[in-house]
Amino acid sequence: MKKITHEVALRDREYLWTYGPGADMTGAYEDQHDLEELFKSPTKATATRLLRKQIEYWFDRGTDDGGKTLVQELLRTDPEVKLIYERYIGFLDDEEDLDQ
8 A cells, every 4th residue: 555645645536526425424434433444543644544435435426416426427537537536546548447
């Protein structure tokens, strides 16, 4: 796992969430578990790990309003979203990767 600072992870999550929160963050993901974990271990390391987890979920499941379709479109049109994807998920080889 690549070393990503808390500041970078927070900035990246905030940027992605401008397009909408991850799909069903109170059902399928239940982000209140992240909050409980942060209460038990209120460190930057814990916060960074949880931010990474939420970012990966956002790419995997899409947003509440746009789903995976919005994420795929953003990967094609928003260079910052693509950079964030590559930082957490991996490099996109070609357009076929966007259709998964």
